[in-house]
Ligand SMILES: Nc1ncnc2c1ncn2[C@@H]1O[C@H](COP(=O)(O)OP(=O)(O)O)[C@@H](O)[C@H]1O
C-alpha cells in the first residue's frame with residue numbers, strides 16, 4: 001500500500017546512522033551476530049547490555065575501525081560499509097573511545113587539535129600554494145580547540161602534557177577531541193564510567209547541551225539512572241544481538257533483560 005510504503009521510507013530517512021543485520025566474527029568468536037540498530041535524527045539513544053555483549057564492537061563497526069563480516073552500515077541513507085574511519089569523520093560521524101588514550105607527551109591543547117586533522121593542513125598542494133591560508137586555518141583551529149577546552153572546563157590545563165590528567169579529565173579531553181571535527185552524530189562509549197559524582201553531573205549536562213545544539217547521540221552507558229535521565233529510548237544488546245528496545249523504565253523491568261544481566265553476574 002502507498003501509505004505503508006511512505007511510512008517505512010520516512011522511518012529510514014529519519015535515521016542518521018544505522019547498522020543493518022551486521023555480524024562481526026573474530027576467528028571462532030561472534031562478537032556481534034546479526035545486530036540492527038538505527039539512531040534517529042535529534043535523539044539520544046541509549047545502548048546497554050552486559051559486559052562482552054558486543055557494544056564497543058558495534059561502535060567500531062559504525063565508526064569504520066572494523067569492517068563487518070556481514071551486513072551493512074548506512075549513514076544518511078547511503079551505504080558506507082566500505083568507507084574508512086576518516087571518511088566517516090568527514091561525513092560528520094564522531095566517536096569517543098571507552099578507554100581514552102591521549103598522546104601522553106603532547107599537551108592537552110595539542111591533543112584536542114588532533115581531532116580536527118581531517119579539516120586543516122591535510123591538503124598538501126594547497127599547503128604549498130597557499131601557506132598564509134594554512135596559517136589562518138591553524139589559528140582558527142587553535143581558537144576552536146580553546147573554546148572546546150572551555151566547554152569541558154580543561155582550559156587551565158591546556159599547556160600541560162596529557163599524562164598529568166586524571167581518568168575523569170581524560171574523558172573530558174576525549175569529548176573535546178571528538179568535537180573538533182564538528183560531528184552531527186556522536187557515538188559516546190561510556191563517557192561517564194568511573195568518574196566522580198560531581199563530574200558525572202557535569203558530563204550529563206554537557207551531553208544534554210550537545211543534543212540541544214542539534215547533535216544526534218548514541219550513548220553506551222551502564223548506569224540506568226543516567227540512561228533514564230538522558231534517553232527516551234534504549235536498545236539492549238546481549239551476546240551480540242538485539243535483545244530488547246523501548247523506554248528505559250520498560251526495558252529495565254523486561255524479564256529477558258533482567259535475565260541477560262543475571263547471566264552476566266553468574
Ligand atoms: N579485536 C578483538 N579480537 C577478538 N575478540 C574481540 C575483539 N574485540 C572484542 N572482542 C570480543 O568480543 C566480545 C564483545 O566485546 P565488546 O564489543 O568489547 O563488548 P562490550 O563493549 O559490550 O563490553 C567480547 O567477547 C570480546 O572479548
Ligand SMILES: [Mg+2]
Nearest residue numbers: 055056057098
Ligand atoms: Mg565496551
